[in-house]
Amino acid sequence: MDFLLPLFGRFHPLFVHLPIGILFFAVLLIFLSKKGKTNFSNVIPITFLTGTVFAFLSAISGFLQYQHEGYTWDSVQIHLILGWCTVAFSAWLYFSFRRNPDITKNRKIHSSGLLLILILTGHFGGNITHGDDYLFEVLPSGLQSFLGIEIEQSKPLELPTENWEEIAFFDGAIQPILNHNCTSCHNPKNLKGDMDLTSAKGLLEGGENGKIVNQGNAENSKLFSRLILPKEDEEHMPPKEKRQPRKAEIELIKAWIESGGSMDQTLGDSKVSTSLISQFFAKEEFPFYPKTTLKSISSDTLSKLREKGFFIENIALDNPLLRVSCINFPAFEDKDWELLNSVSDHIAYLDLSGSKATQAILELIGTSSNITVLKLNGLEISGENLSSLKNCTNLKLLYLNSTAISMESLSLLNGHPTLEKVYVFKTPASNQEKVRFSFELETGDYLLPKLATDTIVY
Numbered sequence: 001m002d003f004l005l006p007l008f009g010r011f012h013p014l015f016v017h018l019p020i021g022i023l024f025f026a027v028l029l030i031f032l033s034k035k036g037k038t039n040f041s042n043v044i045p046i047t048f049l050t051g052t053v054f055a056f057l058s059a060i061s062g063f064l065q066y067q068h069e070g071y072t073w074d075s076v077q078i079h080l081i082l083g084w085c086t087v088a089f090s091a092w093l094y095f096s097f098r099r100n101p102d103i104t105k106n107r108k109i110h111s112s113g114l115l116l117i118l119i120l121t122g123h124f125g126g127n128i129t130h131g132d133d134y135l136f137e138v139l140p141s142g143l144q145s146f147l148g149i150e151i152e153q154s155k156p157l158e159l160p161t162e163n164w165e166e167i168a169f170f171d172g173a174i175q176p177i178l179n180h181n182c183t184s185c186h187n188p189k190n191l192k193g194d195m196d197l198t199s200a201k202g203l204l205e206g207g208e209n210g211k212i213v214n215q216g217n218a219e220n221s222k223l224f225s226r227l228i229l230p231k232e233d234e235e236h237m238p239p240k241e242k243r244q245p246r247k248a249e250i251e252l253i254k255a256w257i258e259s260g261g262s263m264d265q266t267l268g269d270s271k272v273s274t275s276l277i278s279q280f281f282a283k284e285e286f287p288f289y290p291k292t293t294l295k296s297i298s299s300d301t302l303s304k305l306r307e308k309g310f311f312i313e314n315i316a317l318d319n320p321l322l323r324v325s326c327i328n329f330p331a332f333e334d335k336d337w338e339l340l341n342s343v344s345d346h347i348a349y350l351d352l353s354g355s356k357a358t359q360a361i362l363e364l365i366g367t368s369s370n371i372t373v374l375k376l377n378g379l380e381i382s383g384e385n386l387s388s389l390k391n392c393t394n395l396k397l398l399y400l401n402s403t404a405i406s407m408e409s410l411s412l413l414n415g416h417p418t419l420e421k422v423y424v425f426k427t428p429a430s431n432q433e434k435v436r437f438s439f440e441l442e443t444g445d446y447l448l449p450k451l452a453t454d455t456i457v458y
């Protein structure tokens with residue numbers, strides 16, 4: 001018989017409409033009564049009595065629903081208290097009219113008060129089921145801002161085209177997907193399935209049936225398996241009448257679980273494919289990489305370069321520009337640039353960090369006009385010929401960390417038309433006095449404050 005109470009609770013949405021209608025009618029009768037006359041005096045008490053009974057049933061069923069359906073006290077308290085106030089107030093009016101049916105000014109005020117409480121109860125109840133912004137959501141945005149209403153809308157996941165590797169897989173990619181698709185029902189106030197998906201902690205705790213992530217095994221993780229069930233399946237998430245996540249979002253959740261479901265790895269650390277990532281790149285009006293009419297390089301050519309040791313791939317699915325890195329090719333030296341001749345116009349992202357390239361490479365790089373991000377960290381470069389990079393008319397980010405670069409050589413790049421930022425951590429320049437250039441300079445000259453423990457002698 002355990003099901004009876006929750007079942008009764010589920011009648012709450014049905015009951016609540018009755019006291020609203022009946023009590024509204026009772027108040028209407030009071031206002032329609034002529035002063036001193038008692039034309040509705042038989043009807044008014046019985047109307048209040050019926051209203052009170054249904055208000056009572058609504059309050060009881062509402063309380064049961066709160067107990068059995070995973071609502072938190074915070075989210076229901078105003079509605080619940082106002083509901084019981086409605087019951088008490090209308091009961092009081094019933095007894096008072098039964099004793100004396102006269103319509104007085106005070107009674108009109110009292111009954112208007114009841115109406116107000118009734119409306120507020122209904123409004124806060126509606127907010128619980130439909131969300132705080134249910135009414136305002138449909139207003140034109142101009143009117144919303146005029147009324148000072150800010151509707152919190154989590155945006156779909158967007159990743160930047162540059163530096164996406166450094167983004168935390170969970171915090172930067174998975175959590176935003178959950179915020180956009182799941183947390184309206186799985187949050188601390190609305191714990192559907194006894195599960196909070198608004199934080200890593202809640203996610204790891206899982207739901208009413210325990211853990212929902214089985215690290216390394218997506219098929220066995222409810223966080224993923226519930227999403228790929230057929231829509232008609234009762235267990236399908238999100239429930240079929242709600243907006244569904246994009247295929248790429250589901251794929252990314254899968255990739256995160258399969259790569260270990262760790263909270264601290266970055267997108268770059270994981271083996272998630274660039275073609276999946278690129279589906280989240282913002283469709284910018286001013287794209288980060290240059291627009292080109294170049295033809296795509298054949299996959300044959302790309303494979304050959306990979307065999308030589310380059311990491312090489314298109315910067316996005318439908319973009320002919322390339323990302324090239326020597327991360328697995330530390331023996332790269334200046335003469336190996338020849339290998340890249342056939343694709344040099346296509347290179348938009350070049351990372352030669354830690355290779356054997358020398359200063360002379362700058363002149364060779366200067367011939368590639370589409371290079372936008374250039375990483376030369378750890379090379380022996382002092383930069384007397386840095387002005388060769390003026391020919392790279394799309395260069396935006398330049399990384400020269402741990403090189404021998406100085407402020408004097410950096411000044412050769414001053415006035416570069418597109419260069420936005422140069423990174424010179426751990427270089428002579430980072431110890432020199434800052435100079436204002438046309439680009440931003442990141443010197444990373446932050447000194448750690450001395451701690452008391454630094455001076456302890458062991």
Ligand code: HEC
Binds near residue numbers: 242
């Ligand atoms: C419209 C509300 C709603 C949305 C949106 C929603 N869920 Fe649910 N979810 C529920 C309800 C209700 C339950 C409990 C009933 C059940 O288990 O089917 C539930 C249960 C679950 C469970 C089972 C928990 C357990 O311990 O068994 C998982 C996993 C889950 N949801 C994942 C998700 C994910 C992931 C998303 C977003 C992609 C999502 N849900 C979006 C309403 C929702």
